[in-house]
Amino acid sequence: MSNDFYTTSILPYAGIIIKICRAYTNNQEDFEDYYQEVCLQIWKSRDRFKGQSEWSTWVYRLSLNVSMTLLKKRKNNPKYFASDILPEESEDSITVFADEALDHLYTAIKQLSEVDRAVILLYLEKKSYQEIAEIIGTNPNNIGVRVKRIKERLKKLLDGKIY
Amino acid sequence: MVRSIETIWKEGFVKSDTIVVPKLNDLYNKKSMHIVDKFTRMFKINLVAIVIGSFVITAMSVLVHIPYMGLVFFFLLNTLAFINYKLMNGLYTIDKNVNSYLYLKTFDSWMKQMILLNQRFSRLLYPLAFLSVVIGFWFGGIGGDIPGEELVQVLLVKFPDMELLFGLPLYPLLIVILVTGLLAYFADVIYTLDFNIVYGRVYHKLDDIIADMEELQN
Numbered sequence: 356m357s358n359d360f361y362t363t364s365i366l367p368y369a370g371i372i373i374k375i376c377r378a379y380t381n382n383q384e385d386f387e388d389y390y391q392e393v394c395l396q397i398w399k400s401r402d403r404f405k406g407q408s409e410w411s412t413w414v415y416r417l418s419l420n421v422s423m424t425l426l427k428k429r430k431n432n433p434k435y436f437a438s439d440i441l442p443e444e445s446e447d448s449i450t451v452f453a454d455e456a457l458d459h460l461y462t463a464i465k466q467l468s469e470v471d472r473a474v475i476l477l478y479l480e481k482k483s484y485q486e487i488a489e490i491i492g493t494n495p496n497n498i499g500v501r502v503k504r505i506k507e508r509l510k511k512l513l514d515g516k517i518y
Numbered sequence: 519m520v521r522s523i524e525t526i527w528k529e530g531f532v533k534s535d536t537i538v539v540p541k542l543n544d545l546y547n548k549k550s551m552h553i554v555d556k557f558t559r560m561f562k563i564n565l566v567a568i569v570i571g572s573f574v575i576t577a578m579s580v581l582v583h584i585p586y587m588g589l590v591f592f593f594l595l596n597t598l599a600f601i602n603y604k605l606m607n608g609l610y611t612i613d614k615n616v617n618s619y620l621y622l623k624t625f626d627s628w629m630k631q632m633i634l635l636n637q638r639f640s641r642l643l644y645p646l647a648f649l650s651v652v653i654g655f656w657f658g659g660i661g662g663d664i665p666g667e668e669l670v671q672v673l674l675v676k677f678p679d680m681e682l683l684f685g686l687p688l689y690p691l692l693i694v695i696l697v698t699g700l701l702a703y704f705a706d707v708i709y710t711l712d713f714n715i716v717y718g719r720v721y722h723k724l725d726d727i728i729a730d731m732e733e734l735q736n
Binding site: 370373386391454456459460479506513 | 539
């Protein structure tokens with residue numbers, strides 16, 4: 356991967372990738388694995404980007420797909436991941452974000468199903484229902500209802516933890 | 519007042535230290551380890567299968583009264599397993615304390631060496647395996663009449679003009695020689711096909727990773 360490509364086409368969207376990778380991992384090692392894998396896949400798939408959507412949408416889609424695939428791979432083959440090889444680190448002891456409320460929110464998001472995580476991340480990133488549906492490949496009519504349900508679930512999960 | 523999740527999200531990421539971009543390093547370390555481990559596992563299983571197969575074939579050959587075939591197969595398969603077992607020891611000496619690219623390249627060299635040696639051995643293995651089948655059927659069980667000689671007698675009654683060479687029917691003998699020669703000649707191709715069936719996916723994956731890494735370096 357050339358530095359140019361990374362600097363111009365990935366780095367400006369690193370925030371998106373990080374937000375998604377954080378939602379699918381529980382520790383720093385896995386997070387870095389996911390981040391690197393997403394970057395690599397973006398680079399590898401760059402020729403398939405036809406400009407039919409925004410580059411950021413493409414990055415969202417790829418990040419979600421890669422993260423969900425890795426999560427599945429991890430279930431099938433635990434030794435694939437650093438955290439399974441390296442000494443165990445208590446997940447509770449890791450504070451990822453300086454903002455405590457954001458940390459709690461992420462913890463709650465991680466308790467959602469893989470697809471629900473994708474939906475809420477895109478919603479929080481202010482993607483329209485239409486865009487969310489396009490990225491995930493589902494019917495936009497169902498997204499609104501799904502978002503509402505997820506938000507209710509998150510509220511319950513966060514009950515008393517944030518102010 | 520309880521903040522909404524939208525607010526938490528927005529405000530949380532405003533803090534500058536929230537997003538720290540990981541460095542892109544050691545990209546392939548775990549992938550490399552993973553692919554080598556996978557191959558080693560497959561290789562070991564294959565060796566065990568060859569040894570077990572040699573016993574099964576020998577036992578079966580005794581049961582169907584062609585023990586000579588079984589004995590040759592036993593010898594050939596165990597020699598094959600022994601050679602590869604020795605080769606596998608080389609796999610354990612690959613230094614893991616080097617960068618991923620060097621690690622994979624060393625592994626790739628080991629693979630190429632292993633393929634080369636097996637291709638050479640196949641030039642003996644396939645023809646000998648074929649000959650062992652022919653010899654097995656020719657001599658039949660240990661002791662008693664020799665089925666091959668009985669067959670020649672039957673053929674001579676039916677075809678009295680049949681040409682013989684050292685007491686063997688000429689044309690079938692030529693066919694056996696031809697097939698043996700062809701097996702020796704195409705041993706490399708047959709071995710490569712065999713190798714691809716068993717290890718093809720892993721080997722091509724290795725090629726892909728090395729190609730990716732080389733592209734990354736450029």
